Amino acid sequence: MTENYPSITRRGALLSGAAAAAAMALPSSFGFAANIASNTTSIKGDNTMGYITTKDGVEIFYKDWGPTDAQPIVFHHGWPLSSDDWDAQMLFFLSKGYRVVAHDRRGHGRSAQVADGHDMDHYAADAFALVEALDLKNAVHIGHSTGGGEVARYVAKYGQPSSRVAKAVLVSAVPPLMLKTKTNPGGLPMEVFDGIRRGVAENRAQLFVDFPTGPFYGFNRPDAKVYPGVIQNWWRQGMMGSAKAHYDGIKAFSETDQTEDLKAIIVPTLVMHGDDDQVVPIDNTGRLSVKLVQNGTLKVYKGYPHGMLTTHADVLNADLLKFVEA
Template sequence: MPYIHTSDSTRLYYREWGMGTPVLFVSAWAFSGAMWEYQMLHLSERGLRCIAFDRRGHGRSDDPGRGFDIDRLSDDLAEVIEQLDLRDLTLVGNSMGCGEIVHYLARHGTSRIARVALVSGVTPGTLKSAENPQGLPKEAAEFAIMKMQQDRPLYMTDGAIKYFNLGSTWPAAPLLSSEMVQWAIRLILECSPKASIECFRISAQTNFLPDLRACTVPTLVLHGENDQIAPLDMCARRTVQGIVGSELKTYPGGGHGMFLTHKERLNEDLLTFIQG
């Protein structure tokens, strides 16, 4: 099995498809690298080397019950890049993964990185603060954690409607089949309960605004106009303001889970950006 062995003796599983210019995918909160199935298939068949790893406590990686702080998670990303000796690399993040990417850049620099794509990112932060008055109150984040502790499968299943912007018609919604939604929920539930809760807290509470200055490579921000998890104005527009020279593309009708609901357009936008 392909594993990266980190400096704190945690094994991180990764999958790799294709040959050519490397692209490393960093997953959303509670998702393993398997979430990128449709992006990796598309891009690997078009001359790119696609790699996705499972964050600690996720998927087939070890669940050490520790190391769920943003420094350690970004260092895990660094160790994946270094041990696979990836250079001229495109980093593609989704949701929480976008925070890990910009924090990695702040801690480790851009010497190996050619470009960055941030999809449905939570940067620069979703928690309410003086800089972000429309953000999520800390009490709301802790309430969500309490609901996970009470009934995690129910919390994740109920959250899918908001996550994919399906509306009240789910499971008979036109955006995704009910089977696709159930697949996504199964992936989330494979995540360790400890990892789910700790990463949720880190993703909600971390202020990534200072890290954005470290993103000095070409950066593409892709975001849904109807994202209910990381609203466009709160996250994507503020991210673009913080990254000099970055470009924002918005998706009409797009929610937070565009890697599935808008996968065809997303795939083409990523391919154009990487090969352009």
Template sequence: MHTVTTNDNTRLYVKDWGEGSPIILIHGWPLSADSWDAQAMALAQAGHRVIAYDRRGFGRSGQPWEGYDYDTLADDLSAVIQQTGLQDVTLVGFSMGGGEVARYMSRHGGRSVSKAALVSSVLPFRLRTSDNPSGTEQAVFDKTERALIADRAKFFTGFFDTFFGAAQNGHMISGELLEWARSVAMQASLKATIASLKSFSSTDFRGDLAAFNIPTLIVHGTADKTVPIDQSSRLAARGIEHSTLIEYDGAPHGLFVTDQGRLTKDLLAFMAW
């Protein structure tokens, strides 16, 4: 098993596929690197070196008590980049993973990064505040935390229905796919699941956007009910100078499944820029 060891000695599970220009795929909450497999295979087969790793606390990585804030998560990403020896890498962050990309760009100066992509990303700020009126109320995230503590498995059943738009716009999502997603989510520790929820719901990335001084692709579904596009990517695109926003009309949150071919095609085209 290929692993990377972080600054606090947490071991991160890492997939390292293919050869060529490198790309790191950062998964969303509450899944693992496996969620990227379809895109990772296509990118590797097209001549790229593809790195995908399980965030601390999730999948097959270590489950420490601390370290689910975005400064630490960005430091974990830095450890992956350094220990795999990558240069001129493209970072791709899905949902919560967009925050790691943003904080890495600001905290580590975008070292060794040549491009970035944000897919269904939480940027720039999820929480409703006096200066962020389009955000989500804290009470919504508090309700999610209570549901996770009470019965995680039950919560994830409904969560992934919305995540993949299973009953939305005719998306054909199998029961087996939903069960797979729930089983992956249950691999994470309860501590990591709740602490990460708090991090992506409350971290303000508006100050990080100026650090994106590289070509940046932003992809988001217009019917995303998990991270609504008006609260996120449309605002992020205005704040990132070198960005291109592609909207998937009628698409939900989990684009790596629901719009697998189109997302793969767009990522391959972006790598060729």
């Protein structure tokens, strides 16, 4: 495992831990130009953004763009980012006539920085509250990394059988289980996740520079083209969120066994994963997930990193569109 992570001093200890985190891609226009010429408070029409309020009183920020009568595509970001993670995909699908919706997970981005509820059950319940508030039907739910875990729990618990969910996509996603256990020998050891916790508690701002600079986008590879703006945008999104939510979220993405969630998913499911993912290694996640869902397809991207939705947005967007339209 050590060969997957860059070697640095104290900073490296934090980064090596971070390399196992299920963090999500950040917004970018890489390759995009070629593709473009429940209990809630008030909801304000289409082509807007706003807040809903969950049953336990948490304000969740969301974006809702496009015609309300179009098929909705719902994007679920991961740790420690925000709905801005999906800028390249939201603009792409908006240009194709779809309704695109994304929210900031509780404690992340512009959502309320509450102390509690940073676990997959609450993540999925919050997503359900949003879906109900906007009355989304026949939606395609796309989740990256931790967001993939959120999609799996949401679809399994709230989306079936109903008219709410049409398809699901898991991109570089954490299920079925990140942590190494006796029954999951291919997982990552607890020491890795403890390293992330130390990074958040001791110097979150530096951790959020080190992580995107290194394994998240594969910028630590010898032939990588490094984009400073991408690193800065990752940092911006991360630092908008709550340290408490980020700290507790490590347990959520690393220790939640979602085997049964995956087994329960009956809608067509696309699993997308890079084989050079240094953050969520493919063998114990993507390759296992596709075997557990009932109607799954695995698409492997040779040499692609964890943040491939940003670094290879043109390729990923085209493949997502094909799946959505199939």
